[in-house]
Amino acid sequence: MSLKFRVVQDGFGELLVPFDALYGAQTQRALHNFAISGLRMPPEFIQAMAWIKVAAAEANGMLGHLPAKRAKAIAKAANAIACGEHADQFPVDVFQTGSGTSSNMNLNEVIAALAHQQSGLAIHPNDDVNYGQSSNDVVPSSSLLASALLLNRVLLPSLKQLRASVSRKARQGRGLVKTGRTHLMDAMPITVEQELSAWLAQLDSAVARLQDTGKRLLELPLGGTAVGTGVNADPKMTILACRHLAKATGLRIRPAANKFESMAAQDHLVELSGQCNGLAVSLMKIANDLRWMNSGPLTGLAEAELPALQAGSSIMPGKVNPVIPEAVAMVCAQVMGNHATVSIAGQSGSFQLNTMMPVIAYNSIQNLNLLASACSHLAEKAIDGLKFNKARMSEALARNPMLVTALNPVIGYEKAAQIAKRAYAEKRPLIDVAREMTDLSLADLKRLLDPARLTA
Numbered sequence: 001m002s003l004k005f006r007v008v009q010d011g012f013g014e015l016l017v018p019f020d021a022l023y024g025a026q027t028q029r030a031l032h033n034f035a036i037s038g039l040r041m042p043p044e045f046i047q048a049m050a051w052i053k054v055a056a057a058e059a060n061g062m063l064g065h066l067p068a069k070r071a072k073a074i075a076k077a078a079n080a081i082a083c084g085e086h087a088d089q090f091p092v093d094v095f096q097t098g099s100g101t102s103s104n105m106n107l108n109e110v111i112a113a114l115a116h117q118q119s120g121l122a123i124h125p126n127d128d129v130n131y132g133q134s135s136n137d138v139v140p141s142s143s144l145l146a147s148a149l150l151l152n153r154v155l156l157p158s159l160k161q162l163r164a165s166v167s168r169k170a171r172q173g174r175g176l177v178k179t180g181r182t183h184l185m186d187a188m189p190i191t192v193e194q195e196l197s198a199w200l201a202q203l204d205s206a207v208a209r210l211q212d213t214g215k216r217l218l219e220l221p222l223g224g225t226a227v228g229t230g231v232n233a234d235p236k237m238t239i240l241a242c243r244h245l246a247k248a249t250g251l252r253i254r255p256a257a258n259k260f261e262s263m264a265a266q267d268h269l270v271e272l273s274g275q276c277n278g279l280a281v282s283l284m285k286i287a288n289d290l291r292w293m294n295s296g297p298l299t300g301l302a303e304a305e306l307p308a309l310q311a312g313s314s315i316m317p318g319k320v321n322p323v324i325p326e327a328v329a330m331v332c333a334q335v336m337g338n339h340a341t342v343s344i345a346g347q348s349g350s351f352q353l354n355t356m357m358p359v360i361a362y363n364s365i366q367n368l369n370l371l372a373s374a375c376s377h378l379a380e381k382a383i384d385g386l387k388f389n390k391a392r393m394s395e396a397l398a399r400n401p402m403l404v405t406a407l408n409p410v411i412g413y414e415k416a417a418q419i420a421k422r423a424y425a426e427k428r429p430l431i432d433v434a435r436e437m438t439d440l441s442l443a444d445l446k447r448l449l450d451p452a453r454l455t456a
Helices: 025-033 043-062 068-082 101-119 125-129 135-172 192-216 235-249 257-265 269-295 323-346 357-383 391-399 402-409 413-426 430-435 440-449
Strands: 005-010 013-018 177-182 186-191
Touching: 005 025, 005 430, 013 025, 025 101, 043 068, 043 101, 043 135, 043 235, 068 101, 068 125, 101 125, 101 135, 135 192, 135 235, 135 257, 135 269, 135 357, 177 192, 177 391, 186 192, 192 269, 192 323, 269 323, 269 357, 323 357, 402 413, 402 430, 402 440, 413 430, 430 440
Parallel strands: none
Antiparallel strands: 005 013, 177 186
16 A cells, blocks of 8 residues: 555544545544454455345345445445455454444445446445445354355365375274274274274264254344344345345355344354364364374384474484374364354353454354364375384284283183283283183184284
């Protein structure tokens, strides 16, 4: 932007706005009042809000509430913003008025300016662009729409990509027996396929939960206007606008059954945050399993080897670290923290309006983007290139004293415990100690202590 300014006026008086800015007085006042974080509303939120402006303008034009040329000019300008143009014109801080009015008016002012430039018509931000709408219904509708689009187009595909990678790797581990662990201590044998099947089940559950939550994100309170009653809005506008959005997005967008609930409470987005939190918990478990399996290479478990992607130390030459699982774990920590924010913000619905909408939208969108990137990175840069150390697994398995559990039904728990302790203390194979301390034949011991048999 240039350093030249123009004078604009509103109900509070005159103020200066950058000469080439498309926005006007309300946006500029928001910039003065909310110079708090430097964080802007996410582009996905702005684009979703622009799609809603397109739908509302076309609906109001069809219903005769806006002259056809004016409605067309508004829709054209809003469509350009929805496609990602003029992104630098939306500088309002996340931490603003709790209804998101500043962001809504920022968009209204930009659309009005663009529509005027393109059509020559006098377009008013409130009377025309915001016709039949309020920040109180537009902002929650935009938050839901942006979240629904990201969930269906970004997170779920990335999650399914990760699921496919884990499935392929599980098949490679079929029949490969290793030591199972509980409390990080040696336990009964398990196959690699069985171990990874737990990850698959976690991911499948996450997909199912997110898909179920996604259905409720499609119910928009658009048309509720100020408090949910729909004052100054044609009820037909809501129906037509949602039909337009459904056609444009391919999602089953529909009016909220109860606009009072959808504006005063943000339970659907809190639910989405909870499902993102659940996925973060699952990804953290998978990332940490990978870190343990990869630990070593000499003094750790070293059961698997992650792809070597970069130097791991500025002082220790040759050191390689599990960088992708670490990065994913940090994403999970961020998402868990965001869930706390959304939970607190979600209960801040006093009477007919939630007054923490911008921070709910910001964190919801960040969660979806972060988790999607984490899933694709974990798949492509960790799981796909994971190699199993069969020799190390077999060596550890042969010395696992917990195999003695298979002898419990034959010799009893107490005798089995004595054998396990002695084998561990003498660092000897369990089968040798069991042969000395029982009357079982070598053939019987081999059958009873066969690790593969114990995983069946």
